[in-house]
Amino acid sequence: xxxxxxxxxxxxxxxxxxxxxxxxxxxxxxxxxxxxxxxxxxxxxxxxxxxxxxxxxxxxxxxxxxxxxxxxxxxxxxxxxxxxxxxxxxxxxxxxxxxxxxxxxxxxxxxxxxxxxxxxxxxxxxxxxxxxxxxxxxxxxxx
Amino acid sequence: xxxxxxxxxxxxxxxxxxxxxxxxxxxxxxxxxxxxxxxxxxxxxxxxxxxxxxxxxxxxxxxxxxxxxxxxxxxxxxxxxxxxxxxxxxxx
Numbered sequence: 192x193x194x195x196x197x198x199x200x201x202x203x204x205x206x207x208x209x210x211x212x213x214x215x216x217x218x219x220x221x222x223x224x225x226x227x228x229x230x231x232x233x234x235x236x237x238x239x240x241x242x243x244x245x246x247x248x249x250x251x252x253x254x255x256x257x258x259x260x261x262x263x264x265x266x267x268x269x270x271x272x273x274x275x276x277x278x279x280x281x282x283x284x285x286x287x288x289x290x291x292x293x294x295x296x297x298x299x300x301x302x303x304x305x306x307x308x309x310x311x312x313x314x315x316x317x318x319x320x321x322x323x324x325x326x327x328x329x330x331x332x333x334x
Numbered sequence: 335x336x337x338x339x340x341x342x343x344x345x346x347x348x349x350x351x352x353x354x355x356x357x358x359x360x361x362x363x364x365x366x367x368x369x370x371x372x373x374x375x376x377x378x379x380x381x382x383x384x385x386x387x388x389x390x391x392x393x394x395x396x397x398x399x400x401x402x403x404x405x406x407x408x409x410x411x412x413x414x415x416x417x418x419x420x421x422x423x424x425x426x
Contacts, residue, residue, distance in 0.1 A: 222426055237342055240398045277426055297426055306425030307343035318344050321422025
């Protein structure tokens, strides 16, 4: 399942579904809203492109790391400290592939999926600077 | 002939999003975005440098596909195109 959504995720149900025949390892990455002296976090996506990009990343990870199953669910909207932002769930025959596949997916998401975060504070808000520009060089000052 | 301009994140806050824009004959992606952003100086400065070129970190897409800055100056906008402009991504 590859989705951008506002709703939270039933991680237990996803984990059960990830245990497809041949599974020897399941790795869950759960990115959560960190308490960086913020009140909430607001997430925004270019949804059609974000889903298409995550589908491509999942397909590449499956091929490169021999994964058996991949779920990527990225939440948008307003989230409180401690809430889930991003769930990546992968299964593979063995732990090296599962760990490597999970790591590959999160790093690629950070490079190319059009989603942005704004940290909301008592004094207003601040956009979290992106790490990647237009495929060359470092970004300037985006926020 | 019209196109849709979509800005995201800080650019959206400054300029709005899902903006239907009439496309004058001969418009390029660069000229259309520049003409639209011109209405808000802070928004314009967030996207363009003092020579009117996209800042290096700005990402431009047409119909969901990336457009290199060098191509945006020559690429003619077609009826129904969706042009997206946004800062570096920060998901995950």
